[in-house]
Amino acid sequence: MSAAVSVRGLRMTYGTAEVLRGVDLEIRRGEIFTLLGPNGAGKTTTIEILEGFRNRSAGEVSVLGSDPEKGSDAWRARLGIVLQNWRDHNKWGVREIVAHLGEFYDDARDPDDLLAAVGLTGQAGQQVGRLSGGQRRRLDVALGIVGRPELLFLDEPTTGFDPEARQEFHLLLNRLASDDGMTVLLTTHDLVEAEKLAHRTAILAGGRITACGTPAELARAVQAPSRVRWLEDGREQAVTTDDPSRAAWELHERFGGPVPGLEIRRPSLEESYLELIGRAA
Amino acid sequence: MNGRALRIGIKRGWAEHLQLLRNRRELITTLIGTAGLFALLLLWIGDEQVKGTTVSSGMFMTTGFLAFTVFSNALMTLPMALAADREEGTLLRLRTVPGGIPAYLVGRAVTLLCQIAVQSALILATGVAVGGAPLPHDWPALLWVLLLGTVAVVPLGAAIGCLLPGPKTAGAVLGLPMMGLMVTSGVMLPVTYMPEAVQWIAQAFPLYWQGLGLRAAFLPDAMLAAEIGGSWRLPYVAAALAAWAVIGMLLAPVLVRRVTRRESGSRLAERQLTAQAS
Known part of the structure; x- marks a missing residue:
């Protein structure tokens, strides 16, 4: 089966x-994929090009087998x-707007x-x-999936959520994706969110994908x-290395035994990520 | 446009019309703002006569307010609604839906026509009940003037709505010219009360012609003493309104297409930020 989204050499220039x-x-069918990057990295631009809301400057883009710039209504319905x-x-009622947009x-x-699935049954008449x-955002998700899409785009869906609402939102997305085999592409600037939610993540920094893969x-x-x-x-020494185990072994060799004050510090994923986007910017 | 978009659009327009009717504040504003104010005005000066004629100013003002209702709904309410729909993301939402934009435009037109119909009925009922206005003696003229007058201004209003940056600006930009036209176009005061230069300017805009056509349908020929050239000039009414309709229909599709194609999430965010800052 072809990829849900395939992008090659995408360029965008404003002035x-x-x-x-x-x-x-390359986003596979049925996966939850996050596009992770700092604010201003071009995540929204990328997603808008994929949605067909913005014309690219150069590159090849295919979304569900179509070029988004030439997307038909039949394509948009997916x-x-x-x-x-x-x-x-x-001014619309909650159920009223869900039913109205479903008619298309x-x-x-x-x-x-649908309202039951997003936990808004109690607000149907409101x-x-x-x-x-939080309720509004869940309604937005309901409206996003009312037409049983094959591919769902979510742009920074949990901005402004408290941790509990965020957790609930993640569960909802996981359920929807696994029940319907829907492909999900979401953008976020939060590494923890990407790690928790996504099958695969791409890091967008400085206008390029700098890393892509499963959390591991x-x-x-x-x-x-x-x-x-x-x-x-009597002095503190330090080296920076990609292979700390080898460095420690060499030290032990040199000292011919235990190394005084030995300390190995591996940066956390978050520190690594920050360094990565710092390098790209 | 396909049948589905048309059907959903009509349902959508009707739903939004009902929302307006159910909204108590909106309803009170409409009732007091149109019928209430008009009734007071009629009680105050409705018994006077238009200078040089035997026509009461109550009769005269009924036709004028009718014309102004169509005019202000199309050129003020509609552009503000379009600007608000852009700022709140309604337009963008419909853009994400297959066939959403045609349905949206149909819906807006239906809501607008419903509003014009309700307010016109209110004005007419108040005019007849309080102002002693007669029922029209020329129904065909009433119908074609109302229809052509609506077609002359609705596309124009849509075009203006696409050019405005936001709903707040819309009120500020449109309010003053609307008031100016209301005073000078012969719908509040006979146009012949105005200096000749103002008469010429007024005749460039559709409000004057719509008012004139409606007076022809309602008022006796005794009113002609206070009209330019002493004539109803119905062929000119038709020509002027048709010309504005053509201008609007040429402008509106281009501008609407441009605005809906440009609509995207980041532009929505920018606009909302600007709106908050101002």
């Missing part, structure tokens, strides 16, 4: 500013989109089942404008050098 400088991506800043349809699709989800921030692969790929410290001649 003289080069936001994307050759992005390559996508679901959840954005960051929606405050729309505030041939095989829409039942509004009541006005959209009266929902809390990513950890290896981005691993920043470790620091080995010890005491010698």
